[in-house]
Amino acid sequence: MAKLSKQDKIEIFNLWRNYNIRPKELGRRYGINSANIRYLLALIQCHGLAILDQPYTEYSLEFKKQAIIRVLVKHEPAYQVALDLGLKSNGMLHNWLSKYPKMGITSLSIRKD
Known part of the structure; x- marks a missing residue:
């Protein structure tokens, strides 16, 4: 490609x-x-x-976790979350979703503010 x-x-x-x-x-x-x-x-x-x-961006673990929560807990479409966050490719979020346990994310609970 x-x-x-x-x-x-x-x-x-x-x-x-x-x-x-x-x-x-x-x-x-x-x-x-x-x-x-x-x-x-x-x-x-x-x-x-x-x-x-926008230059190359290194996303923090917390940023990735919040994106993953939006998809897995809040049931927002991954495509829409990627667009909302301005990710350079839709595949970035899918990659995070497939690897979130390896990232050290152990809990996907939503904080109540």
Whole structure:
């Protein structure tokens, strides 16, 4: 799979928005799975193009735990949680979900404030 530059991502978004080119076609053009294109488009729609300026982020264990709680305890869709949090890919949260016991997260209780 090709790695997209910031300019590629902006171009993909503009082609989709201005010319109604479907994610499947954009995926073929850029060598990216169409599901990843759809996530990118949704992420930019939700957070704007500024989301592309964020540098590499190291997420804290507490941040990951709160995301996992939203999915496993509060039953929010993982896709929506990933978008809300502005994660660079939908797969990040799925990875956290599959590995949360190995991360040292032993309790998924919700704190009552």
